[in-house]
Amino acid sequence: MKKVKFAIRLGILAAVAVFVATPGCAPRKRFDPTPEGEFEAAYQAYEKKKYPTAIDAFKQLIYKYPGSDLVEQGRYYLADSYFLNGENLLAANEFELLNREFPQGRFADVSLYKAGIAYSRLSRRPERDQNETRKALETLETLLTKYPNTEYRDSIRAQVRGLKDKLARKEFDTAQFYIKRKLYDSSIIYLKSVLTNYPESSIMPDVLYNLYVASKKMGYPDDAQDARNWL
Numbered sequence: 065m066k067k068v069k070f071a072i073r074l075g076i077l078a079a080v081a082v083f084v085a086t087p088g089c090a091p092r093k094r095f096d097p098t099p100e101g102e103f104e105a106a107y108q109a110y111e112k113k114k115y116p117t118a119i120d121a122f123k124q125l126i127y128k129y130p131g132s133d134l135v136e137q138g139r140y141y142l143a144d145s146y147f148l149n150g151e152n153l154l155a156a157n158e159f160e161l162l163n164r165e166f167p168q169g170r171f172a173d174v175s176l177y178k179a180g181i182a183y184s185r186l187s188r189r190p191e192r193d194q195n196e197t198r199k200a201l202e203t204l205e206t207l208l209t210k211y212p213n214t215e216y217r218d219s220i221r222a223q224v225r226g227l228k229d230k231l232a233r234k235e236f237d238t239a240q241f242y243i244k245r246k247l248y249d250s251s252i253i254y255l256k257s258v259l260t261n262y263p264e265s266s267i268m269p270d271v272l273y274n275l276y277v278a279s280k281k282m283g284y285p286d287d288a289q290d291a292r293n294w295l
Contacts, residue, residue: 099125102124103125106124107141110144113148115145118142118145119146122139122142125138126138136171139166140171140174140175142158143155143159143178147159152182152185155182156183159179160175162175167210172210173211173215176206176210177207177220180204180223181200183197183200184227187230190230190233194230194231197231200223201224201227201228204220225264229262229265229267231261232262232271233265235258236254236258236271236274238254239254239258239271242254243278248279249282251278269295275288276288276291276292279291
């Protein structure tokens, strides 16, 4: 019985040795993809709207091949994957990083444009904190300064008007808060701030009327007359 078991073991070992030694049965070598191959795989995930997969793949590409010519495209599609996946803060950060690394690259203006849009998406209602609104405005105005001939300029100007209106509304609401409490001097500070910083705001008639009323209440006839003349 022991001899039979020993013979079986020898047979198994011999079969394994033959299998390993046979060229056609040799185990495959692990495929090490090129930067182009990895980019293509990541881009296919992006095209199929598999954004979490695309994000991981583009991050790997950038990490593994920092000197590759594909890094610029990889960083753009990484940022855009965040953008399309609704991860707006990460998208804005990546788009801004892309612009800093490639300020004259093929994605130079669109990267700042989409960063501004991403910050705009994070903007809250006028009664809430407006840090994201200010960041969006700053980003889009920087874009117009750096790339005045950008194809996005008409859209940017419309976005800028909307953002400025929101910031003007924030200060106007604060002014009204003080007016309701008969704190007219404090309200005048905010109304004049709107007048100075957002002169093209759509709420300017309301601002001037309230400035006229508050100035009269405070006994500032010259300011009241100026506000009335501007109406």
